[in-house]
Amino acid sequence: MMRRFVNLVTLNWAERVYSVRRMNPYKELFYESAKAAIEAADEANMKEPFPALQTLQLPNPAMNFTATDSGGTLDMFSLFSPRATNEGRIVYANAMGEAGLYDADKHVHSTLGVFNVPKGTRPMCLSTAPHPGANQDSMYVLDMFPGKADGRCFEVLEFVSSGRSDLSNFKSTWRWRLLPPPPFVSKPGYQPSSITAYTAVDDGKGCSTIYVSCGGGIGTYRFETARHDPSCRQGWSPSEEWSYVGAWKLPFVGRAQYVSEFNLWFGFLEFGPNHLCAVDLSAIDSERPPTVLQNWQDLNPPEGQEWLPTYLKLVHLGHGKFLTAKIFELGETCEQFAVLTGIEMIAGDQSLKMVKHKCAHYGFGNESIEWVL
Template identity: 35%
Template structure:
């Protein structure tokens, strides 16, 4: 029987910024032990075994984005408040989403879309509505939204979204190979095409006003990079990547990359979290290569971004890295 659980843990990021060590690209990768979980989530049992959970971006009302949400294969969604350590009432998606969705917070709402958009129920928003109850209980509800226009074209084949981000706090941009970049206006619930070009990121990128830049991972090599999206598109050009010489982690060639996350810690400090797998192979004279155990692990790296020089160039200082092995999950998330 598969006893799959999804533990939620708090890792003290200060350990990545040693006060005695010397920051730089030569910092040694250290193996560490995961702290015990303070809560674990278990998906409902399916036909033969336990199902899976997918977790979404942090969101909330106002400036406090302390909620995370998880959904099972049936579309049942639970809300968890990271600050208060409380589980809120369950709500149900209008249409269950496929595994590995994309999600962003825009305003006070959470927006979730299938990684491979399709015409029926692939895009929804979780919004808080006024409660009729006497006590102030957040009343969250999923709302169906129109899919990207290109999925309605004749002959469309489901294609994965390559990159996505939020622009001006209310516009969600997505890039899909072969279709270009589209924007969704969350205020008007309307789609528009930005251009035939694609965002220079892989996965999610975020805007950081203190740098007036979007930071994410390069579509070329999955290394941390930056871009001025609005400056380029306002002049009719395509966004380009800056700081291509940044190297946030020297991954071993045997590591199979999975997801990457960038977490802002404040005061110019960031944590880069990258998930990997390794496969232990055994060779026999009769059967050739036999794949053995699969090891899942995540590497957390502390970074500092500084403005330097007369032109205010952005400089990245890499601090320590910690490697954590984990089990019982095929994926992971960092908030």
């Protein structure tokens, strides 16, 4: 299925108001077909680089938020179960760990209680598919600098059955539960180091494994959310165990997403934030890092200008289409702006071809783009 909207979370700095704005990516960032995009590129290459930067017009807000803590900041926005059928459920939290859920499709707001321990600014958020026999996803949240809060850096938002037939009270059936921290945080001499890359691998039967890479020579670890267990009535049991994978790091920066139509994981290349890469993580070898199968330059900054990336996000729209969202700081002036690009992957006999569609620029004034979901 195709996603209908992409959610832009903006911040009005003067009023300290966050807004969720729902953008139609196909209207703003895509031609009617890959053929039309290729023809436009062929014509533009005779005159100027393609795609030329257009000016992005922000959609009207669907909902506004203000933080209740004294700092007036919201530290987390994440799409809960980011699939085509759940493209509007947004979980957010303030600096105190107070969390809520806004369903932009239903225009419904619900409270989600409070983290056991706040998870810092822009934590790792990963939604996983329901376990066998269950009908609700889970969201795993990890501080990007694990170990700062006495090891209480990892939690899961999970659905808890109340034993009642009426489950309409959202607050009473969802909870945050602490999970064991990555093992490296308890090693002697550990200093909080940043998570460099993360992703989830689903076995297709409802059990997911989370992979996390950390800097400082720590390497890569896996967290098994559950394992199949025929002895249990539901057919699975929670394992919730960390294990060491290897001394290497995953070859991308930030999150990589699994795309079923290509059976590959896509993310931004570790040392090339303006390059997408495709990696096969279906059979990870502890002896060596996964191999980058292909990479493509998805954005060409102007020559002579230093664009320093501060935020990178890849959104899979379905049917081979993606949106890349990047926030940059101009090296000389520290001016900040966002660039959104529509791209399409087309499968060939033995490789993928990237087709660039349109590219839009948004300069930050009183309002900035903070998250793209």
